[in-house]
Amino acid sequence: MRADRGWIQPEPWGIRIVPADCWIDPARPVELALVTHGHSDHARGGHGRTLATPPTLAIMGLRYGLDGGGVPVDYGETTSLPGGVRATWLPAGHVLGSAQILLEHAGERVIVTGDFKRRLDPTCVPFLPTRCDILITEATFGLPVFRHPPVEEEIARLLTTRAANPDRCVLAGAYALGKAQRLIAELRLAGYAEPIFLHGAMERMCRLYEGFGIDLGELRLVADVSKADLAGQVVICPPSALTDRWSRRLPDPITAMASGWMRVRQRARQRNVELPLIISDHADWDELTATIAEVDPAETWITHGREEALLRWCELNQRKARALAMVGYEDEDD
């Protein structure tokens, strides 16, 4: 089914803004792309021109190279697009540079949230709730069982486990963009001042964050130290490396994973995780529903995730809503 709002058309591979002939987070190369944030399911290379925040463009540049097609836009800055469409990037609180995109056309306001969260995150600007007529939201954790605990509690469990096992190391799997840097920054906020050790694949993104003024403390590479030096330390790697041969160079690691999915025991067990850390960069159920209530749109469209339950919630609360069934946005590791 298509939404016939005329000027805004969701397709399985992106959201099309018809009068401006451009796309938001398209999964295939287009002439003009508006990108919410740097995760690879939303930001892909190969577009003619890409409008995004400076950190998002830097992240995309690091991953694909942009060949000069990047057009930086700051939060709050309004850009005029062809066909009388105005676009404004607003902070989404998901990762560094992440944005919601507010579109205005013929007196109607549409917000595409991209991925977002409402918790404070020391590595990015907090979500800015903004009124609109249509809210196009994600629903990655759109089930009422997903209520993320305070991040301080999860960090405290990590540090307690580390302290109780001086001969082992805590190996935490975390998304290389966003989650890893947030985990490090939260550890620093909790007063952890030891060097934090990184898998090689983490380094460039951490340096990029530092370049944008995010202080991550002393970071060192696993490759530069001996196995014995890692006893009692915290090591961060991409989730895929947790069970990779790479992990054999670590001293009897305690496998941790920082992800909202860790809320469900079976999910954590499937990944062989010993220390599940429920830390997510997505809104949980309470945040999703509170955001819809606060923004109070006339219609809510759901891009991806567990849309069934959120649709049901909208129905119970007399809110008009529909699922867009967009592909490729599923976030298995966050």
Added chain:
Amino acid sequence: MEEFAILLDSLVYTRSRNGKLKLIADYLRSTPDPDRGWALAALTDGLDFPAVKSSTIRNLLTERIDPVLFALSRDYVGDTAETASLLWPEPPDPPAPPSVSEAVEALSAMTRTSVLPELARLLDRLDANGRFALLKLATGAMRIGISARLAKLAFALAFDVAIDDVEEYWHGQTPPYLPLFDWAANGAPPPSAENVPLFRPFMLAHPLEDTIVDMVDYVAEWKWDGIRVQLVNAGGETRLYSRSGDDISGTFPELAAALQIPAVLDGELLVRGSHQGGEEGGAASFNALQQRLGRKAVPKRMLEDYPAFVRLYDLLIVEGEDLRGLSWVQRRALLESFLPRLDPQRFDLSAVIEAASLDELAAIRERARDDAIEGVMLKRRDSPYVAGRRTGLWYKWKRDPLLVDCVLMYAQRGSGKRSSFYSDYTFGCWDGDPDQGAELLPVGKAYFGFTDEELKWLDRYVRNHTVNRFGPVRETDKSLVLEVAFDSVHLSKRHKSGLAMRFPRINRIRTDKPAHEADHIETLKALVRD
């Protein structure tokens, strides 16, 4: 309750046995009575609260949450107790959490009419982990892989007492096991074990390997391929114990009912069936026995199709007299004279093999075609019955394994220490001539038999020869021949090849052999003795 909730949560995520033992032992040491006793009972499924059922939890939740949202959540989480623990609406100012004993008392007092409001009051006092622990405790479905034996080992570890003593004093005790904790933790006299059908640790054998024994000093018996059991009658009650000391009376009710004389018997549990490979009226293959294992309730049909019996090896205690200090010869004589007092449908004697020398015994062992025979046992004629493995007393001499050359097809990552290694291997044989277009069919899966060095080699091989990935499984290019050893092979409807191996292990890596020279399914089929 918080400490118990943390223990439960940690047990869920701990895969190693030693890790679990340590977690439980630490908890038992640091928790006061009677909480620790109730917790121990909960871990070993020893508690039952009839008023609380899975449907109770569902009803409780759908009074508070939209049924559609509950159903969607339950589908995703896959466990009612966990779903409820996550969905429970927390009150703004929760009262202090209950202790384990307070929760147990409250749960015991609940009736079908009072359960909804009273369970709600308990849930209101707990956080998500606490609610999960409470609901698991209340419904008695822990499913965290803690056997009674493991719990007893943890108890012994916690208070540095002998596991044999724990086994002996445990029986007849009920939760919260106050006399048991008083004995172990405070040095009080042990609880009395008279007239209680308790488990005595088994006497075990060493592998014979290169040892030479003189048949003048040793007697030979068949080693049957069933499960070793101990049948105990005391104080008017009979219990059947497995080798690990777990009570399996419920799984084999016909055996628990068959012994009415106060005695302790050691033997092999088998099922009858000439059509399953045994001689007329004799023992069937392990495959047949497997139909009966692990059941809590036994359908009548099972009792008829797979009737169980015990082939006796030894007599430990009879009518109050402990025979364990006597020699094997004396005990055997007493066992033989005791046998006529037992139901012949349920008991027979493991025959002694007449062999004058080890060579003669070896020949008899190889000729044995009975599929219920795993090998032979050698027992010193003057050996007393002592717990555990004592050097020089008993030996086991298994029949040489069967060997077949298979081709590696799939590999899967292991768990725990092996989680970065492809250590579980599925292998296959040809369903015809590979040069004429025959295909490989999987015939088994093995995850041991290789050395650490070989594991590293195999892991590297799998990574370099992957043609496909399915989640944690890799499909290889099917170029490597593995010599697989196994104890027996049976017909199986569950496998595409129609065959199932027993105890398959990787015997050798045959890099010298090309894949098309691996064995055919037919070769394997010829080894079936069902």
